């Protein structure tokens with residue numbers, strides 16, 4: 416039992432039965448025994464359920480598709496995860512040449528790829544153009560001209576959307592707000608029309624859409640609707656000027672529940688946005704949605720073993736074998752993740768800070784948690800499917816953990832644990 420005041424998030428693929436936690440039909444303890452810890456475990460059922468919730472709202476009551484999901488793979492780019500979404504019909508939102516390579520490696524249709532990012536390199540722009548992506552989301556005039564030059568050199572045309580910075584407060588952690596005028600992202604609202612006029616005159620540029628993404632872990636629909644209204648005003652003005660937009664990219668950012676957050680339900684949220692687009696008379700536009708976290712966040716847990724219990728006068732520490740190197744969110748954003756013992760134990764519960772072995776006091780995974788645990792027990796850190804493994808590092812020469820996908824009674828290794836020797840295999844000492 417965890418006696419924290421914060422409730423556990425609602426989970427699809429992970430359940431507690433008679434005091435033991437399962438991933439679908441497999442006890443988490445069996446996975447830890449077979450594959451070791453720390454270990455990322457994902458549920459295929461949870462991925463599919465979240466995707467289907469979006470897809471349901473993307474199709475109107477007459478069976479017409481009004482929006483498409485382009486999964487933002489930065490949240491979790493394991494090939495098995497992105498392949499699962501590809502098979503369900505998703506396109507992808509990419510932010511680097513590396514992510515483009517992943518999409519191509521699973522055979523994604525280039526026309527299902529949107530390439531975003533505030534600082535795309537010339538090499539990445541050329542890679543995207545050569546691959547034939549659906550659209551490059553442009554974040555500055557300087558980048559627009561860079562794309563024009565590269566497309567001229569490659570003798571191709573570049574399909575672009577301009578990313579609008581609507582100056583809307585997404586009411587999220589300041590590090591992951593992207594739609595305020597003080598953020599580095601997008602083109603300032605008052606400069607967007609001018610930028611479109613300029614884009615329309617460039618020989619290699621095809622203006623195909625408009626884009627907006629206001630932040631991440633957003634738990635209310637209101638800021639989306641504010642941003643959407645502002646974007647649609649621009650689309651109307653562009654139409655008057657003869658600049659036709661074909662698609663409207665509303666970005667991602669819908670939050671999940673980590674415990675006591677209360678984000679809107681995926682289908683309701685998507686319906687609110689798409690209904691607003693139709694009400695304002697823009698139902699003819701193709702809508703692109705770029706969710707990341709809301710598709711994968713609650714589809715993954717991080718398993719870790721208790722190494723030592725260290726009682727103290729100020730604090731009691733539960734020292735585990737996972738750290739900020741496996742899950743950086745608490746250290747970076749003071750983010751909360753539910754933590755549960757994988758098998759309930761009849762021992763006294765104590766308030767602990769759950770911390771890792773890394774040499775930083777910021778290396779904590781949970782603070783002030785009531786846990787009934789003994790050394791050697793397993794803990795599951797919940798809601799770790801998004802921005803978990805992808806933000807892992809090798810700090811302290813720690814190998815990155817394995818990732819496992821559970822599908823019913825079956826478990827697959829979708830990434831092997833790194834070997835320590837791989838971590839310095841490309842380094843060399845100086846010649847004598």
Ligand SMILES: Cc1ncc(COP(=O)(O)O)c(C=O)c1O
Nearest residue numbers: 487628631667668705706707708
């Ligand atoms: C442009 C863009 N699209 C989509 C996303 C996905 O966001 P989230 O994982 O919050 O849905 C992000 C990340 O914030 C982003 O920067």
Ligand SMILES: N[C@@H](CCCC[NH3+])C(=O)O
Nearest residue numbers: 489591631632744801802
């Ligand atoms: N890494 C962040 C989200 C960043 C979203 C990408 N723009 C998190 O863990 O919450």
